[in-house]
Amino acid sequence: MIGDPDHHRRPLIAVNDVQHLEDGVLDKIAHPTFPCVGAKSALARGTLKIMACHSLVSGWDDVRIHRTLLDWAADYRTDPKGLRSLAVVFEGPLTLDEADFEKAMWERIQSFSDKDHWLGQPFDxxxxxxxxxxxxxxxxxxxxxxxxxxxxxxxRPARRFPSPTLVFNLHDQFEHLREEGKYERMREKILERDREIAGDINPMLARHGELSEARQYSGRQVAADWHCPFRDPRRKSTHGSD
Incomplete structure (x- = not known):
């Protein structure tokens, strides 16, 4: 696991609580029944980074999280080999239902994207x-x-973690797996393992390009007429529409 060098900048979280949050993520991924073999691979290779943060419903750590995402992207371009994941785990709230978790998740994502825009970062x-x-x-x-x-x-059992967590994965690493002929095999293995623990396959899952992946982020089963609350501020300049 990759350590977090900014641990000293978290005055709202006691050191022992940081370890507790990190252990919760590690234990869940390492459990034999956890279906995501990609996350297991990142854990085994030491390319899983865990950030412990204050609250999913607060912007307290947004700047630090966004800075880490920038570093994560830059490091990947320098060395794009293998699978890696960035897990941002929050102390709470622990009582959010699926709809409230989804709302808070998109608020954080909106904040990160706004910061990317403010800093003049290009859209992929x-x-x-x-x-x-x-x-x-x-x-x-x-x-x-x-x-x-x-x-x-x-x-979904596979999405049930001890604390609210957002795992950020780079699209390009999965494109490399497709080029190598490994992606479909890994995907099928994940789906089968998910079926074993849940009794069925997650109905929200779809391949990139078939249906917007925004519907999958929170893990909640959304209706066909669901509309994502997120708006990237670079959308107009990138695609010429609003």
Missing amino acids: HRVSPDPEDPHFSLSFGGEAFFVVGLHPNAS
Whole structure:
């Protein structure tokens, strides 16, 4: 696991609580029944970074999280080999239901994207900034990311983590897996493992380009007419629409 060098900048979280939050993520991923083999691979290779933060419903750590996303994107461009994941785990709230978790998650994501725009970071042209577009993805530091939301009250067992957690994954690393002919095999393995612990396959899952991935981020099963509350401020300049 990659350590967090900024741990001394978190006055709202006691050191022992930081370890507790990190252990909660590590224990869940390491559990034999956890279905995501990509996360397990990152853990085994030491390319899983965990950030402990204050609250999902607060902007207290937003600048620090965004700075880490910029570093994550830059480091990947320098060395794009292997799978890596950035897990941002929050102390709480622990009582959010799925709808409230989804709302708070998008508020944090909106804040990170606004900061990316303010700093003049380019949007990754390989994906769309429109959350209704099947090719939608987030972009930080010029690299496309997707998010996996995890929390104590998730209906899907695989998404049920001890504390609210946002896992940021780089799109490009999965494109490399596709080019190598490894992606579909990994995807099928994850789906089968998910079926084993949940009894069925997550109905929200879809391949990139088939349906907007924004519908998958929170883990909540959303209706066909669901509209994403997120708006990337670079959408107009990138795609010429509002």
